[in-house]
Amino acid sequence: MKSSTEFPFHYAHYFIPEFIERMRESRDCPEKPSPRQTINMGKLLLPMYMRSGCLTFEDILHVAVVTSHLDCQKIAEKIAVEILVSAEPEDLEKDKKLEGDELLSLLSRIQEEVSVVPHPQGHEQDYVATDSSEADVFTQFQNKPDIGVGPGEDRILKAGAKAMHERRDERTQQILAMLLKERLLKLGREFERKEDWSRLYNVRPFQPGEDPDLIDEDRSLDNILDLGREIDEIRYDDFLMQKRRKRNRNIVYIQDVSNTMFYDYEGINSINYSVLSLVPLMWGLRRDKYGFILYESNSHIMKELTDERDIEPILEELIDMITSTTTEMEKRFRGTTDSSTWGGTVPNKSLQWAYDQLTEAGDRSDKICFIFSDFVLTEPGKETVDSLQNYALIEKMISDGVHVLACVSPLAYMDIFRPYTVSTINKLRKIGCPIAETYRPSTFLEMVHTFIDEIN
């Protein structure tokens, strides 16, 4: 956009704080500008002004956009244009002959006038939970020091999911979803770090540029003594460092979204348990190739193993499921709510899909399949052809080298579901499929860590 409008440098004094304030107020701006952005805007405008003796519409617009975070550049452009087009001619005339020290003092004043507030003025109430129940318990932890990952963290996560689930106010739900996502990703990062460390094994000679922290001192000393080196003869490659195991993994996640998964027990359902464990797990293993499928009576492929897709929208969609009903799920995935074939527990096609995805990969990577379900598959005492096919598929996966982990909702052990689940879970154990409960996300991740460790 070219414009002949010229602005004196003084205009930056008005524009920058106004722009920053409007960006912070905007709900469409996910990354709020920091005081650093304010300083950077002034710094970048200065050489432009020095070159031509004035600032153009384009200069100011450009600086507003490029100093904003990538996710906010569209809204930054909109806000900057709004401010620029509403500039009054008399504003532009003020202090037009500002020079030297005056310019620099303006820049420093820009910094002084910026205040950091946790939320925009006038919107404080939007950020306060509507009553004093679980939502408050959950939100009080924001901005507090890291409390680590453990049973306490699990309780917070569950309280968050419960609060989200119970709220009908969309705005509160959105805020809770955002906070919950942040916590779950943090849990995922913890898991990722643990995974990274456990990939260290064996030793190899040190090379220049390697991390000396990885030198295994005891084994290096043994090696140097074994080689019988004099002190002047020691070479850098006599030192041994831990070797990072590099083996690719192909992972398929299968998530049950049948009607029983949405059955509430004390304000929480199986899908909530699944989401609280699945989101950090997927985030922690996001560097591996993964496929993701949902199933009820039908299967819904969310991501094929070979697709390259941003993981965050998938995780957000999963977190959205915490507040969803089966009707909403049906509407989301089928576009209608009058289908008679929705909500059953028919995992055959998904299991077959997982098998095909993992075995077609055809490389030497580790192949893992996580099945998240309440395993309410068959009526007591009745083994249908379909259910037998499920076991056969899982058995086939295991015999073909796929490591399958059944991730069971704690609700599967409740009296109401036990008659339906007990034989299924026993059968899974029998065919060599380990079981991990999703009752506590952190404990669940520990179990997955052990499971993966054993594969290695």
Added chain:
Amino acid sequence: MAEKEQGFRKMLEKSIVENIRIEHPVVLKGQYETAYALLKDALDTGITPCLVGPPGVGKSLLARKVAEDTSRSFHEVFFDENVTPSRLIGSFDPALVVRNGRNVASFEPGPLIRAMVEGGLFVAHELNRATEFCQNSLISPLEERHYHLFPLGLIKAQESFAFVATQNPIETSGTYRLSRVLVDRIGCWIRLTYPTRETELEILRENTPAFSLPVSTLEKIYDIIRETRETSSLEIPASPRSGIYLTRLVNKYHQRFEDDNRAIRFFAPSVLGKEMKVREEGKTVAKVIEEILDRRLG
């Protein structure tokens, strides 16, 4: 064998240069003109810029051009999950440490410390592939312009030290989210996309040694490249870099063919197919290229 090795050593010694110079004119038009000016302004004012754009649009070249024009030495690292902080910073040679202790002589500097000490330009390619561990080690060189190297002490960067990051906009597997502290320290996000027709035609011409093709052939090549960007069945289209490779091949070998169209048809599938990716189910890259070639060349 020993002679051959000796010869290689001599050649290696001769090949060592202080800095690689860009050998062809860099087209600074359209988006590149704006980006170049912004990049220079950002570096002059101590702001860390990040160039964001799909592969092959010239992010690295622009950074190199700035380094060359401002007489800075050039250092770069391509990030992935295996790049550790010590790969950037450098490390003590343990053998020399045993002999001499941890001092300057036993320290082998990495590219970041070299750039800081020499006042050069350090380019962090694919920054969003750097691990959190690595990202954290960049914070103090970026903001405070120093690095605490135990036990040597605080290494202060020269005045002219500059840091430029690049990243691809597509979040693919293997990418990390930049930490908030690092995002906040990157003061300027410069987006580069596919250039306009006029600019890209000039890029193709300028990057082809002994260019001798008729304008109509060059335009045909460009139209094929552009169409890959307009077709909905492709997720990753052809980049200007692919266009350059195709132009070079057609320019050099077109006389072997009956006409230029045949030369384009011969080279295009293997040159363009290498980076393209299809979105539509049931289609292949080869099929999409063939369809485009049929439409454009008849």
